[in-house]
Amino acid sequence: MKSGFLIVAFAVMGWSQSPAKDVGSGAASIGKGAAHGAADVGKGTAGAAANLATGHPIDAATSLGSGVAKGGMHAATGAGKGVGKIGKGLGGGLKKLTHL
Numbered sequence: 001m002k003s004g005f006l007i008v009a010f011a012v013m014g015w016s017q018s019p020a021k022d023v024g025s026g027a028a029s030i031g032k033g034a035a036h037g038a039a040d041v042g043k044g045t046a047g048a049a050a051n052l053a054t055g056h057p058i059d060a061a062t063s064l065g066s067g068v069a070k071g072g073m074h075a076a077t078g079a080g081k082g083v084g085k086i087g088k089g090l091g092g093g094l095k096k097l098t099h100l
Contacts, residue, residue, distance in 0.1 A: 017089075018092070019088075019089040019090065019091075019092035019093035019096065020089065020093075021089070022085050022086070022088045022089030022092060023085070023086050023089035023090065023093075024089075025085050025089075026081070026082040026083065026084070026085030026086035026087075026088075026089060027082060027086065028082070029078050029081040029082035029085060030078050030079050030081075030082030030083070031078070031082075032078050033074050033075050033076070033077055033078010033079055033081070033082065034075050034078060034079075036071075036074040036075075036078065037070075037071035037072065037073075037074040037075030037078070038071065038075075039071075040067050040068075040070040040071035040074055041067050041068055041071035042067070043067050044063050044064050044065070044066055044067010044068055044070070044071070045064060045067060047060075047063030047064070047067065048060040048061070048063040048064035048067070050063075051063055
């Protein structure tokens, strides 16, 4: 019964990490987004090279364009999420400092 109460209490209050964990998690999100973006650009470039080698220039341009677009999307999403988490962590840290 006590565990059920704790689950409800955390759900009502909103589960939150410490400010340091939020900042660390934000940095990790930025890194993951950049890594996924780089992988997508690499896949698009490899596909474009293969299409050029087989004589398909239009398919090569399509592969390169989609790889760059997906890479940019993943990098931007990771950066947005990461900056949000870092901001949340900094805000929580400042809140703790002002309420000593």
